[in-house]
Amino acid sequence: MYEFKFDPVEMHPCTAQLRTEVREFLRVELAQMLPQDRAKTWFGFSADFSRKFGARGWIGMTWPKKYGGQERSALERYVIVEELLAAGAPVAAHWMADRQTGELLLRYGSDNAKNRFLPAIARGELYFCVGLSEPVAGSDLAAIRTSAVRVSGGWQVNGSKIWTSGAPHSHMMSTLLRTSGSISSRHAGLSQLIIDLSSPGVTVRPITDQTGDRHFAEVFFTDVFVPDDMLLGNEGEGWQQVNAELSLERSGPERYLSCYRLIEEFVRAAGPQASLPVVTLVGEIISEMWTLRQMSTSVTGQLSSGGTPALEAIIVKDLGSTFEQSLPPRIQAVLGAEMPPSQTVPLHAVLNYLLNASPSFSLRGGTREILRGMIARGLELR
Amino acid sequence: MNTERMLLADSVSRLFADLEAGISARNDDSALKACWSEVDKLGLLQTLVSESVGGFGGSWLDAFEVFYRLGQFAVPLPVGEQVLARYLLGVADIDFLSGQVALGLCENVYLEKNIVSGAWNFTGNVHAKYWGNEPRFLLVAVSGLEGQCFVLLSASQATGICDEPNLAGEMCSNLQFFLAPVLELRFVEDACVLLHNAGALLRTAQIAGALEAILGLCVDHVQQREQFGKPIGTFQAIQHQLALLAEEAAAVKCAAQSAFRAASIGEAGFEVAAAKLRANRAITPATSIAHQVHGAIGFTMEHSLHRFTQRLWSWRSDFGNDRYWAEQLGKLVLMQGAEHLWSNLIQRGDNTNG
Ligand SMILES: Cc1cc2nc3c(=O)[nH]c(=O)nc-3n(C[C@H](O)[C@H](O)[C@H](O)COP(=O)(O)OP(=O)(O)OC[C@H]3O[C@@H](n4cnc5c(N)ncnc54)[C@H](O)[C@@H]3O)c2cc1C
Numbered sequence: 086m087y088e089f090k091f092d093p094v095e096m097h098p099c100t101a102q103l104r105t106e107v108r109e110f111l112r113v114e115l116a117q118m119l120p121q122d123r124a125k126t127w128f129g130f131s132a133d134f135s136r137k138f139g140a141r142g143w144i145g146m147t148w149p150k151k152y153g154g155q156e157r158s159a160l161e162r163y164v165i166v167e168e169l170l171a172a173g174a175p176v177a178a179h180w181m182a183d184r185q186t187g188e189l190l191l192r193y194g195s196d197n198a199k200n201r202f203l204p205a206i207a208r209g210e211l212y213f214c215v216g217l218s219e220p221v222a223g224s225d226l227a228a229i230r231t232s233a234v235r236v237s238g239g240w241q242v243n244g245s246k247i248w249t250s251g252a253p254h255s256h257m258m259s260t261l262l263r264t265s266g267s268i269s270s271r272h273a274g275l276s277q278l279i280i281d282l283s284s285p286g287v288t289v290r291p292i293t294d295q296t297g298d299r300h301f302a303e304v305f306f307t308d309v310f311v312p313d314d315m316l317l318g319n320e321g322e323g324w325q326q327v328n329a330e331l332s333l334e335r336s337g338p339e340r341y342l343s344c345y346r347l348i349e350e351f352v353r354a355a356g357p358q359a360s361l362p363v364v365t366l367v368g369e370i371i372s373e374m375w376t377l378r379q380m381s382t383s384v385t386g387q388l389s390s391g392g393t394p395a396l397e398a399i400i401v402k403d404l405g406s407t408f409e410q411s412l413p414p415r416i417q418a419v420l421g422a423e424m425p426p427s428q429t430v431p432l433h434a435v436l437n438y439l440l441n442a443s444p445s446f447s448l449r450g451g452t453r454e455i456l457r458g459m460i461a462r463g464l465e466l467r
Numbered sequence: 468m469n470t471e472r473m474l475l476a477d478s479v480s481r482l483f484a485d486l487e488a489g490i491s492a493r494n495d496d497s498a499l500k501a502c503w504s505e506v507d508k509l510g511l512l513q514t515l516v517s518e519s520v521g522g523f524g525g526s527w528l529d530a531f532e533v534f535y536r537l538g539q540f541a542v543p544l545p546v547g548e549q550v551l552a553r554y555l556l557g558v559a560d561i562d563f564l565s566g567q568v569a570l571g572l573c574e575n576v577y578l579e580k581n582i583v584s585g586a587w588n589f590t591g592n593v594h595a596k597y598w599g600n601e602p603r604f605l606l607v608a609v610s611g612l613e614g615q616c617f618v619l620l621s622a623s624q625a626t627g628i629c630d631e632p633n634l635a636g637e638m639c640s641n642l643q644f645f646l647a648p649v650l651e652l653r654f655v656e657d658a659c660v661l662l663h664n665a666g667a668l669l670r671t672a673q674i675a676g677a678l679e680a681i682l683g684l685c686v687d688h689v690q691q692r693e694q695f696g697k698p699i700g701t702f703q704a705i706q707h708q709l710a711l712l713a714e715e716a717a718a719v720k721c722a723a724q725s726a727f728r729a730a731s732i733g734e735a736g737f738e739v740a741a742a743k744l745r746a747n748r749a750i751t752p753a754t755s756i757a758h759q760v761h762g763a764i765g766f767t768m769e770h771s772l773h774r775f776t777q778r779l780w781s782w783r784s785d786f787g788n789d790r791y792w793a794e795q796l797g798k799l800v801l802m803q804g805a806e807h808l809w810s811n812l813i814q815r816g817d818n819t820n821g
Pocket of ligand 1: 453
């Protein structure tokens with residue numbers, strides 16, 4: 086029987102200093118930002134913000150110094166990320182690269198790729214997106230059809246990706262595609278290539294989501310040439326690489342903080358004289374949020390000391406996204422006469438945006454059903 | 468976990484597993500009596516008593532390992548309550564020699580000081596969970612006009628006793644006292660909060676342990692039980708239910724461990740509230756899933772599932788139900804205000820003094 090491990094993590098005292106610095110930076114930089122814009126968290130885009138943030142050394146901060154990193158710990162990065170999300174900073178430009186592509190490049194990138202991309206990412210100037218899903222391959226990712234065939238000096242890519250977050254503003258895409266075999270060979274024959282989205286033959290068509298945002302896109306590849314040294318890792322091992330990449334990023338603070346802005350605006354509007362249903366809902370929310378943060382930091386602490394809390398990480402993601410998805414309707418349900426709309430303008434704007442955005446929380450990064458299947462596998466039921 | 472704590476955890480697991488086997492073979496008083504003397508022999512009741520007076524000198528982190536296993540093995544004895552009572556006697560600086568001392572919750576209390584002798588008399592109702600027929604002592608916390616105090620009473624002074632076993636059939640009693648002389652009385656700031664929070668910590672750890680146990684029962688059951696020609700655990704509907712149960716068990720274990728860690732460092736009112744509330748809120752989804760996947764067999768006395776689910780339902784009301792803790796926590800947060808919401812939450816999690 087699996088035994089869960091959630092030993093509380095010890096935050097190193099140096100994280101307190103770092104936290105103070107990043108808070109001060111955010112206080113100044115985001116002073117004019119409206120609550121409903123902060124509510125976008127990692128969907129909010131600002132090239133200017135990412136550049137300034139990179140200049141402080143806070144992008145790619147765990148990477149080696151020779152690639153523009155700071156060689157800081159995973160827990161220090163955790164502190165930075167949770168402060169960004171809690172403040173609602175517009176992090177979309179550097180988000181994917183900082184969270185996952187950088188690690189991928191460090192581990193599997195060619196020397197040229199590492200030297201070319203990592204320092205530019207760390208400066209907050211070069212943006213990556215992650216192309217996995219395709220029109221016919223969502224949850225069943227192994228069914229992807231986009232393919233690359235060998236040509237002189239590299240690969241020729243044909244096919245398309247969809248729902249790619251950040252594609253409209255990204256420079257590069259780390260792309261999972263088929264380099265050998267046929268669709269029926271499934272996991273075998275998949276590889277990861279870095280594709281320059283300014284290459285001839287690439288078309289990016291933004292898709293408007295139901296909040297009106299155009300953060301994701303469909304991306305078409307027609308005879309796109311990709312040089313050899315843009316292959317990540319080994320040909321044919323893309324499936325294993327992608328899974329390792331995803332498993333590292335299931336338990337971060339973004340898995341439960343998507344509605345943080347709503348909680349704060351709710352607490353503000355409620356005030357110390359709130360009615361009992363409001364008070365008890367605040368209590369419930371804080372209890373869940375505190376628990377999730379303890380779980381999330383524990384998993385990060387274990388990962389950074391060489392542990393493999395795989396099941397714990399998936400649990401954090403499913404519990405976290407269920408929690409954040411539950412918040413808009415729960416808060417909507419208790420707003421009462423003592424909180425008239427005229428006094429709660431920011432709260433209502435934030436609530437409306439998040440009611441609208443919340444269906445995506447249990448889809449992106451693997452659906453709820455897929456995660457629960459993985460938990461069942463961890464319990465040895467499959 | 469340090470080695471000493473690991474050893475404690477291992478020997479407690481072994482003891483409770485043996486006791487569970489003994490009790491399920493022979494569910495009568497003699498089995499419980501044997502069980503109690505084993506617990507006593509191992510010195511578990513002294514977990515939180517300082518070494519200078521012959522205790523184990525453990526911290527809340529050691530207590531977690533004991534309390535968690537009380538839940539995991541559904542130990543039908545008030546071991547945890549007595550650990551806490553002995554701990555609080557130490558806090559109150561009351562010398563205690565031997566015998567059972569139960570943790571009591573009291574209501575309608577009236578404390579009266581004899582002007583001539585200076586002795587205190589206690590009038591009121593005490594609700595306590597205890598076991599056996601030995602002479603019993605009761606430790607209660609009282610909030611009076613002159614402040615909060617711990618009071619040690621002798622059960623033999625009660626004018627009336629009414630047994631009220633809890634949902635799981637564990638012995639609990641209501642004792643009435645009328646102008647009973649107190650054995651000891653000590654004023655301690657926040658005595659009532661100390662007792663209540665200690666009780667909530669105990670229940671949170673027990674709930675965590677019981678949730679992990681029912682998850683184990685469910686996994687075993689769905690792997691063995693076959694319908695439609697295959698184990699029911701192969702059906703996706705069942706798998707997803709157990710995934711949800713696992714999530715609840717995981718969350719409560721983490722919350723409980725975090726609250727005990729906070730208590731081992733210092734004042735932990737916030738963490739106790741958050742953790743007990745989280746634990747309480749896991750109970751309905753977890754027990755519903757566990758009973759549903761077990762089918763009819765899980766609804767029988769013969770099957771062990773009820774030993775856990777009945778305790779869980781009972782523990783939910785003990786030392787603060789959902790509404791109680793939600794209100795406490797909600798008020799605390801609303802008083803501090805939105806500007807401090809995030810920084811306070813972080814400070815609570817990152818506290819590393821100690
Ligand atoms: C906001 C947002 C951002 C995204 N960003 C990216 C990105 O940057 N890059 C990228 O590659 N993708 C991205 N995605 C796509 C995301 O990964 C997919 O939406 C997700 O994997 C599900 O695929 P699908 O939408 O095709 O749904 P489907 O796979 O068609 O699923 C539909 C429903 O069927 C259920 N289902 C499917 N298979 C099973 C099964 N075996 N058992 C039980 N139920 C099942 C699913 O759980 C779901 O409820 C993003 C999606 C969103 C909403």
